[in-house]
Amino acid sequence: MSAYPPGASAGAFDVEDRARRADRRTDGRGIVHAPSTRATAWLLVALATASGCVDVICLTKLNGYFASVITGNLVHFGHALATADTRSLSGAVVAVGGYAVGVAAATVPLRHTPPGWNRRTAVVTSAEAVLLLGFTVGWLACSARPGYGFGLVLLAMAAVSSGIQSVITVAAGVRGASTTYLTGSLTELVRRRVVDPHRFADVGGVGRLAGLVVGAVLGTVVLRTAPTWASVPAAVLVVAVIAFAIGLTQRARTAAGRSQPS
Numbered sequence: 001m002s003a004y005p006p007g008a009s010a011g012a013f014d015v016e017d018r019a020r021r022a023d024r025r026t027d028g029r030g031i032v033h034a035p036s037t038r039a040t041a042w043l044l045v046a047l048a049t050a051s052g053c054v055d056v057i058c059l060t061k062l063n064g065y066f067a068s069v070i071t072g073n074l075v076h077f078g079h080a081l082a083t084a085d086t087r088s089l090s091g092a093v094v095a096v097g098g099y100a101v102g103v104a105a106a107t108v109p110l111r112h113t114p115p116g117w118n119r120r121t122a123v124v125t126s127a128e129a130v131l132l133l134g135f136t137v138g139w140l141a142c143s144a145r146p147g148y149g150f151g152l153v154l155l156a157m158a159a160v161s162s163g164i165q166s167v168i169t170v171a172a173g174v175r176g177a178s179t180t181y182l183t184g185s186l187t188e189l190v191r192r193r194v195v196d197p198h199r200f201a202d203v204g205g206v207g208r209l210a211g212l213v214v215g216a217v218l219g220t221v222v223l224r225t226a227p228t229w230a231s232v233p234a235a236v237l238v239v240a241v242i243a244f245a246i247g248l249t250q251r252a253r254t255a256a257g258r259s260q261p262s
Contacts, residue, residue, distance in 0.1 A: 035117055035248035040172050041204035043117070043241050047165055048179040048208040050237040052215025054132070054158050057139075057223065057230050058095075062146070062155045063088070065095040068162035068180035073099075090152060098156040102163020115173030117245045125168055125242050131161040132235040144227035165238075174204060182209055 035043065051068055058067045066072050077092035079085075106124050113120045135157045138150070146154055162180050169179045178185050185205045215234070223230045 035245060035252065037174060039248055040117055041174055041177070041207065043245055044169055044172060044174060044177050044179050044204065045207040045211040046237050046241050047169065048182070048211035049215035049218070050132075050234040050241075051162065051165065051180050052212040052217075053219035053234040053237075054135075054162065054215075054231065056216045056219035058155060058158050060220075060223065061144070062151045062158075063091045063148075065091050065155055067095070067155070067158035068099065068166070070096060070099055070181065071183070087148065091155065094152050094156050095159050098159030099163040099166075102160035102165075103167055104163075105160070106164040106167035110167060110171045113171060115171065117172060117249065121168060121171055122242055122246060122249075124164060124171075125238065125245075128161045128164040128168070129235065129238045129242060131157050131164070132231065132238055135161070136231045136235050139231050140228050144223075144230065177204065177208065179208055179212075182212055185209060 054067050055069065058065055065076060073092055073095045076088060077096065080088035080092055106127075109120050109124055135154055138154050138157070139146070142150055166178070166180045169177055176185070176188055185208060189205045189209070215237075218233050219230055222233065
């Protein structure tokens, strides 16, 4: 009896095995997808940094809501319901609803895509970048002082972009990774450390947690020193992630092509 699933060739699995050993991604046909797991983990750290930057703007300047921390937004929602605060209720609906829209919009093109960074992932990440660039333009246009109505528009853009980023992170294929909601990441890091104290915790998880804090610090510093430019670092980081991912992918494809037998 064959050791491979019906319809699968040993060659395809050999390619997958070699790619896995080289820390590269493959699809079911043995086609290499880059960047590697290690490189992807660093790209996710950059996305977590962008998330921290955006969230600190939303929290401090857009009625106290987060772009990505849905737990906190739902608490706001419950408080608004109890106090019949319609303005606060509107903010909660926009924040939570916008995030859900972003998740749905990003899931559709990526649902049949193999794990890892590929062309579709780059396109979806570009959509996030466009939203953040639009947020930046709006932030500049109102001189970092949005009114209530325009603040909801900016909050919606930030929340949708965060929902998209969450799906991108899941699709990246790094097990247990998150770049927007990090409660689970901290839980897993501590749990692993307690279960096996002699084994160092997940470096990628530590990096994403640190990246989120760095992003919040960066956003706060820019808000205080040059408030109209506060969202620029987040947009630049996401664009840089796309550029680096494309570059790494092209490099890996070139290397894979050279290694193929002629």
